[in-house]
Amino acid sequence: MPKTRHIPTRSCVSCGLKLPKGQLIRIFRNPEGPLQVDPAGEGAGRGAYLCGAASCWERGVKKGVLERGLKSPLSAADKEYLRNFYQENLQEKPQVNLQKTIPENLVGLPSGEE
Numbered sequence: 001m002p003k004t005r006h007i008p009t010r011s012c013v014s015c016g017l018k019l020p021k022g023q024l025i026r027i028f029r030n031p032e033g034p035l036q037v038d039p040a041g042e043g044a045g046r047g048a049y050l051c052g053a054a055s056c057w058e059r060g061v062k063k064g065v066l067e068r069g070l071k072s073p074l075s076a077a078d079k080e081y082l083r084n085f086y087q088e089n090l091q092e093k094p095q096v097n098l099q100k101t102i103p104e105n106l107v108g109l110p111s112g113e114e
């Protein structure tokens with residue numbers, strides 16, 4: 001019998017990307033306390049996974065994607081916590097937030113300017 005190591009995969013709740021468990025960030029709601037990021041993936045409670053993409057964290061926090069994954073609403077403090085976590089741990093270097101300067105209806109349009 002070939003030796004195969006089964007690596008469990010999980011999906012990012014925002015983009016659906018499937019990755020081995022350790023490469024996604026688990027966020028879970030401790031039944032007794034506030035929302036927590038759980039790098040070891042061992043905390044008890046309902047969890048949801050996000051990949052490291054900024055857009056997924058944005059969507060997760062702002063569009064209620066995480067709330068659906070966790071089946072519980074995010075409080076303002078939870079959102080703040082997630083935003084800080086992302087900035088401190090995943091955003092490698094500070095950069096100008098371009099999205100603030102580009103109107104939403106222009107994002108994603110092919111740039112046809114000459």
Ligand SMILES: [Zn+2]
Pocket residue numbers: 012013014015016017050051052053056
């Ligand atoms: Zn994602």
